[in-house]
Amino acid sequence: MNTEQRTTGNDAFDIKNDYVIINNRRILFREQSIIDGKLHMTMPSDLKKMPVEPIAAEFSDEAMPDVFFMNAQETMTMFFSFREEMIDNESIKEATNILLQDFFESNPSFEFISSTVFDAAGTAVGCFDLSSYSDDIEIYSLMFIFPFEGRLVFGSFNYSCENMTGWDDVAKQMISSINIVDNRASN
DSSP states (O other): OOGGGGBSSSSOOOGGGSEEEETTEEEEEEEEEEETTTEEEEEETTOEEEOSGGGGGGSOTTTOOSEEEEOTTSSEEEEEEEEEEEOOGGGHHHHHHHHHHHHHHHOTTOEEEEEEEEEETTEEEEEEEEEEEETTEEEEEEEEEEEETTEEEEEEEEEESTTOTTHHHHHHHHHHTOEEOOGGGGO
16 A cells, blocks of 8 residues: 555545554554453554553543553543443443433533444444543544443543644544454453
8 A cells, every 4th residue: 555545535544554644744553452452452653551640630530541541742642441330232322322412411512523333343332523622722532432341441532633634534443443352262
């Protein structure tokens, strides 16, 4: 595949082909383990797993993420929270709609972009994207939920919209790459 095919816009590109070009910048992608080698996702290689303690003050106890990734420029983050709520593939659409409603009731200034439910390697994933402002900076967020070991996982991919055109398609590809490793199949 040549470089032109990996650029944003109407041209086709795929994060599983090692890299894409966004805003004339080559972004490398690799599959990363989210938790204990059981949950994987393809994401930018410059997103690094970080300790959650330094960001604890920014979250309520209920919203505190269990896994946190951030790039060196601190312009892109990804969070995963492993919740106690039980959920299965069949319940994801309803749970996505409830979560979306809760977000907009708690903060009507969010600008809704889209929502969908899709299959990622046999796992139902509900997601919606929105934009909001924090300290006068526009933030794009792709929120997503899916079942993992029978429990709800809430995730969020966030970045500042400044100079970030093209990331919305890439973010959706990242979420589509969720892969749950079934250890029972190897036993």
